[in-house]
Amino acid sequence: MPEIEIKDELYSGKAKTIYNTNDPDVMVSHFRDSLTAFDGKKKSEAEKKGYYNAQISKKLFEMLEDAGIKTHYLGMLDDERMLVQRVEIILIEVIPRNIAAGSITRKYPFEEGFRFKEPVVVMDYKSDEHGDPMLNDDIAVALGVATREEIAKVKELALKINELLTTYLEKQGLLLVDFKLEFGRRNGEIVLADEISCDTCRFWDAGTGESLDKDVFRFDKGDVTGTYEKVARRIVPEIFE
Numbered sequence: 001m002p003e004i005e006i007k008d009e010l011y012s013g014k015a016k017t018i019y020n021t022n023d024p025d026v027m028v029s030h031f032r033d034s035l036t037a038f039d040g041k042k043k044s045e046a047e048k049k050g051y052y053n054a055q056i057s058k059k060l061f062e063m064l065e066d067a068g069i070k071t072h073y074l075g076m077l078d079d080e081r082m083l084v085q086r087v088e089i090i091l092i093e094v095i096p097r098n099i100a101a102g103s104i105t106r107k108y109p110f111e112e113g114f115r116f117k118e119p120v121v122v123m124d125y126k127s128d129e130h131g132d133p134m135l136n137d138d139i140a141v142a143l144g145v146a147t148r149e150e151i152a153k154v155k156e157l158a159l160k161i162n163e164l165l166t167t168y169l170e171k172q173g174l175l176l177v178d179f180k181l182e183f184g185r186r187n188g189e190i191v192l193a194d195e196i197s198c199d200t201c202r203f204w205d206a207g208t209g210e211s212l213d214k215d216v217f218r219f220d221k222g223d224v225t226g227t228y229e230k231v232a233r234r235i236v237p238e239i240f241e
């Protein structure tokens with residue numbers, strides 16, 4: 001790949017800023033230290049959080065690529081900035097759930113910690129304006145956000161990714177409770193996009209059940225930087241050598 005130069009900002013989200021580059025097919029995703037929760041109502045910053053999330057995401061994208069999952073990940077520009085393929089984001093948040101936590105325990109009579117016999121895949125409409133409401137296939141098709149074939153494909157990919165991540169994280173003593181995925185279209189294919197990090201996953205310590213993710217920020221359970229560092233030490237121990 002020729003030398004990549006950052007050009008103008010394309011989009012700044014709650015935790016990442018996306019830049020165009022001198023290569024029209026390549027974008028830079030900068031993982032920032034900012035944190036938001038509850039639809040942006042709660043905001044803060046945590047030192048090195050962007051760095052830990054970028055490194056965790058990098059490692060998990062690489063693991064998935066090695067297992068044959070196509071992702072937008074191309075490499076790292078530096079410690080906090082990821083090179084990614086330009087894709088057309090599908091406006092669906094795909095959420096595989098292995099253990100009940102968060103919104104599913106508020107909307108349905110599942111006790112927190114209930115282990116689903118088989119993973120539950122939930123889809124939310126990616127729309128801040130509408131508060132990310134839950135979708136089913138018919139609503140997604142009616143909204144025009146994806147075709148039935150694409151929906152079937154993203155669910156199949158989400159289950160495969162869930163299996164790969166669960167097995168991988170178990171070895172590091174982490175339970176993958178639930179997580180959010182975003183997919184994009186590229187040259188007629190569907191590829192995994194966005195990030196996989198402490199901001200987008202619920203990780204529980206397999207021994208103690210301690211939250212090791214953004215719930216620490218959401219519910220003031222402790223030190224965010226220290227928590228994200230704990231996860232980074234397990235998933236990317238090489239950055240501490």
Ligand code: UDP
Nearest residue numbers: 095101102103104178179180199200201202
């Ligand atoms: N999630 C996310 N972005 C969102 C919504 C959810 O990354 O906009 C992740 C969240 O961190 C959790 C999973 O998706 O790992 C399920 O979130 P849930 O629906 O339980 O929402 P919450 O309880 O956080 O409101």
